Amino acid sequence: MKRTSVFFLSIFIFSNLTCQSDTSVPIKINRLSKRVAVFEALNVNVTVVASADGLLIFDTQRSPGIMSDVLKLIRKEFGRSKVHYVINTHGHWDHASGNQLFPDSIIIGHSNCPEYMRQNPANSIVNIWSIRNHLKELKQELDTLQENTQRSDGLRAEITGRQMVLSDFESRYVTTPPGITFQDSLILKLSDLTLKLFYAGNAHTDHDIIVYIPEEKIAVTGDLFTTRTYYGFRVNQMINAERLIQVIDRILCDKSGIERIITSHTDQLTEEDLHVINSTIQEKYGRLKDKNSAARLLEELLQHNQPAVAEKEYEKRISVPGGEYYYLEDEFTVLGRRLMGAGRHEAALTVFKKECDTFRESALAYDNLGEIYLKMGNTEKAIRNYEESLRIMPYNKNAEEILKIIRK
Numbered sequence: 001m002k003r004t005s006v007f008f009l010s011i012f013i014f015s016n017l018t019c020q021s022d023t024s025v026p027i028k029i030n031r032l033s034k035r036v037a038v039f040e041a042l043n044v045n046v047t048v049v050a051s052a053d054g055l056l057i058f059d060t061q062r063s064p065g066i067m068s069d070v071l072k073l074i075r076k077e078f079g080r081s082k083v084h085y086v087i088n089t090h091g092h093w094d095h096a097s098g099n100q101l102f103p104d105s106i107i108i109g110h111s112n113c114p115e116y117m118r119q120n121p122a123n124s125i126v127n128i129w130s131i132r133n134h135l136k137e138l139k140q141e142l143d144t145l146q147e148n149t150q151r152s153d154g155l156r157a158e159i160t161g162r163q164m165v166l167s168d169f170e171s172r173y174v175t176t177p178p179g180i181t182f183q184d185s186l187i188l189k190l191s192d193l194t195l196k197l198f199y200a201g202n203a204h205t206d207h208d209i210i211v212y213i214p215e216e217k218i219a220v221t222g223d224l225f226t227t228r229t230y231y232g233f234r235v236n237q238m239i240n241a242e243r244l245i246q247v248i249d250r251i252l253c254d255k256s257g258i259e260r261i262i263t264s265h266t267d268q269l270t271e272e273d274l275h276v277i278n279s280t281i282q283e284k285y286g287r288l289k290d291k292n293s294a295a296r297l298l299e300e301l302l303q304h305n306q307p308a309v310a311e312k313e314y315e316k317r318i319s320v321p322g323g324e325y326y327y328l329e330d331e332f333t334v335l336g337r338r339l340m341g342a343g344r345h346e347a348a349l350t351v352f353k354k355e356c357d358t359f360r361e362s363a364l365a366y367d368n369l370g371e372i373y374l375k376m377g378n379t380e381k382a383i384r385n386y387e388e389s390l391r392i393m394p395y396n397k398n399a400e401e402i403l404k405i406i407r408k
Contacts (some may be wrong), residue, residue, distance in 0.1 A: 044066075096122075238331045285294070386403050
């Protein structure tokens, strides 16, 4: 039987139930079955499954403080404290920043996840700036609202939560990657449940996984899908569409069936939604798969050669008459950011240079080039490229604010 417990705006409305001392942020609990519940705070879902061997937690929120509040309610809801597994669907900071709260649990993710988290710590200067800037915008909006309205109360609660995130990153955050990883798939057999973990291939990141639990007829998909038509990636040749389609097919064809798809930010999707997603990806990818992508060519060359060699071969191949390569800026951006996230900075630099050469009036291209130079410690070139991004797009807040940080 499905039961929904709402702790939304709890610090204002339901103080007798959850109390300010219990949680600092609004948290909504959506009980899907006797063993499964979804805890939502600051627009991020944490899925919990209660197995006979202990609690299974999928993703760990935006920060240790937020996850600590969620964990209090998890233990209260299930009447249990032992956490057996923590599973990271991917390593983005808004879903894996509470990992450090589970030193005695087994944390699992894809083999690419640990390096991504080390290369992109949640408490990076750029991320802290982004949170501060968002807080500033929220406070400015609050100043324009009347007191004691639903929107103003909600905004205050969100500001409280995001201030907690900022405080965590400025003081106590510790990068805590998964300790157990896998490359293709992993099956975990518990006393009463089976967890089937599948690598989804390059999509939202290069380390997305989907977890299917046949006994509960659920799949946890992280940031891969938001709705049946809106995904955490664009369907092009930079994603491993064939692998993703294969994984979805395996779940849809499993004899146990599938009823709910639990995403990271939205309400659950259905089996029908998953069918629509699968057919849509197949259709969109089918239009592109036989065409020659310039970004895909560069990716293949960088896989087998040093960046300087790959760049020369790339220029040679695309200049061949009749080559008929297509150039899609989004593919270059995805490739470069994927390489940057994996710590392959020289390769990412090559990609972003080619992006700027190809899309000379793109503010995004120069923004990307500025970011990789900043990661590589070349402040002078970072400034130059962020300035060029601002020239092209004078209202580019990202470039403007990062330049302020660099020049301090």
